[in-house]
Amino acid sequence: MVNVVEKTSWVQLHDFRAVQAMFLLPCNAAACVGDYFRAEGYSKRGWNTWREADAGLRDLREKVRVGFAAVDSSTLDTDPDDPRGAIVLETEMHRAANPAGEDWGAPSWRWFHPTRSGRWKTLEALTEALMKGVLRVNGMGIPNVLALVNPRAYFLALAAAVQECDVSKTWVLFRVPAHPRHLIPAVREVVPFVRASAMGKRFPGGIYHIPSLFSYLQEEEKHYRHSLPDRWGKHNVLPTVSEVRKKWKTIEEAVVQ
Numbered sequence: 001m002v003n004v005v006e007k008t009s010w011v012q013l014h015d016f017r018a019v020q021a022m023f024l025l026p027c028n029a030a031a032c033v034g035d036y037f038r039a040e041g042y043s044k045r046g047w048n049t050w051r052e053a054d055a056g057l058r059d060l061r062e063k064v065r066v067g068f069a070a071v072d073s074s075t076l077d078t079d080p081d082d083p084r085g086a087i088v089l090e091t092e093m094h095r096a097a098n099p100a101g102e103d104w105g106a107p108s109w110r111w112f113h114p115t116r117s118g119r120w121k122t123l124e125a126l127t128e129a130l131m132k133g134v135l136r137v138n139g140m141g142i143p144n145v146l147a148l149v150n151p152r153a154y155f156l157a158l159a160a161a162v163q164e165c166d167v168s169k170t171w172v173l174f175r176v177p178a179h180p181r182h183l184i185p186a187v188r189e190v191v192p193f194v195r196a197s198a199m200g201k202r203f204p205g206g207i208y209h210i211p212s213l214f215s216y217l218q219e220e221e222k223h224y225r226h227s228l229p230d231r232w233g234k235h236n237v238l239p240t241v242s243e244v245r246k247k248w249k250t251i252e253e254a255v256v257q
Contacts, residue, residue, distance in 0.1 A: 010037050010054045011061040013090055016140060019067040021198035023057070024087065024147035025049050026154060026183070027072035027096060032104055034097035036070055036090070049148075049183045056191035057198075065198040069137070071147075071154045072096045073111075073126055074104045080125070085132025086157075109178070112153040113226065120229060123153055127231070130161035138167050144197035146172040148190050150183055152220075156228070159207065159235035169205040172197075176209075177216040186210055196255045203251050207235065209244045 013019070026049065030038040036050045050068060060066045068090040075086045075095060088095050098104055112123040137145060145167075149155050155175060162171045172193070176186040189210050197203065209217065218238060228236055239247070 010051055011058060012037065013061070013064060013067050015091060016067045016089065016142065018064040019142050020065045020200075021144040021146065021194055022067050022069055022137065022142050023053060023194045024069050024071060024145060024149065024158075025053060025187075026149045026151060027070040027074065027088070027107075029103050029106075031070070031072055031074050031093075031096035032098040032102055034094040036068075036093055036096075049187050052184050052187045053191060053194075056188065057195060060195060060198050066194060067142070070096070071130065071133075071149045071158055073107050073129075073154070074098070076122075076125055076129060077104070080129070083132055084136055085134075086126060086129035087133025087137055106180075107151040107153060109152050109224070120232075123157060123232065126153060127157040127160050130157050131165055134158075134161045134165045134167060134171075138165065144172075144202065145170070146174070146190065146194050146197060146203075148174045148176065148186055150176050150178050150180065150186070152178045152224075156232040156235055160231050163235070167205070171205050172203050173207045174210060175207050175217065176213050177220050179216070179220070182213050182216060186213060189213075192255060193251060201254060203254055208247060208251060209239065211241075211245050211248050214241065214244050 028036050028048065028050065030036055053068065054061055057066045070088045072086055072088045075082060075088065078095060114120045147158060149158060159173055162168050162173065174186065174190050176182055189212065193203065221238060
């Protein structure tokens with residue numbers, strides 16, 4: 001198949017022309033070498049969400065129905081004026097490469113703290129870059145976009161960008177705890193929805209919390225001290241456990257309909 005690169009144990013798409021669903025994932029340590037699929041060489045074994053997602057969607061990946069992309073803040077360093085913004089398609093992973101070959105480092109929340117004057121300068125820059133990325137992806141004509149990004153700043157900036165670009169009724173955002181130990185379980189929970197969307201199912205856009213991981217997210221949120229401006233704070237309001245379960249049930253039921 002001409003638009004699939006399959007030289008390794010995973011599938012990498014060459015273009016997105018036939019893609020029916022985009023799965024938006026977090027970047028990882030191998031961004032520095034321009035290949036998110038090779039993260040096991042730079043981080044703890046078993047934390048490569050890209051390879052996990054590819055394994056769960058292999059048949060659809062081979063048919064070019066599911067494409068991957070990353071939210072990656074390293075683009076603010078490599079080329080902050082790039083009109084493609086902070087969403088990096090799997091066909092252009094070289095955009096995130098570090099010329100020095102060094103790991104960019106995990107996108108810790110402390111990177112995005114407000115300045116002493118109270119400005120959320122870095123979070124603002126990421127949000128603006130993600131708006132560029134969201135508008136670009138939205139213009140590609142891909143019917144379904146589903147996102148699973150765990151860094152707190154990534155999720156909040158993406159949620160703000162999705163709303164401000166007026167695609168919140170169609171884009172599906174899964175909210176998970178920030179700690180990477182929850183990523184593989186999260187990918188396994190979400191893959192069935194990506195699969196269903198690639199086969200023609202449409203899910204209502206919005207934010208969905210994964211019930212099995214929600215208590216970990218609640219615990220994490222207790223440790224953040226800065227009050228968020230409304231641009232991001234309105235996307236950080238946690239629902240009740242019953243609300244989480246009810247909303248999750250609606251998309252589970254949609255899969256089998």
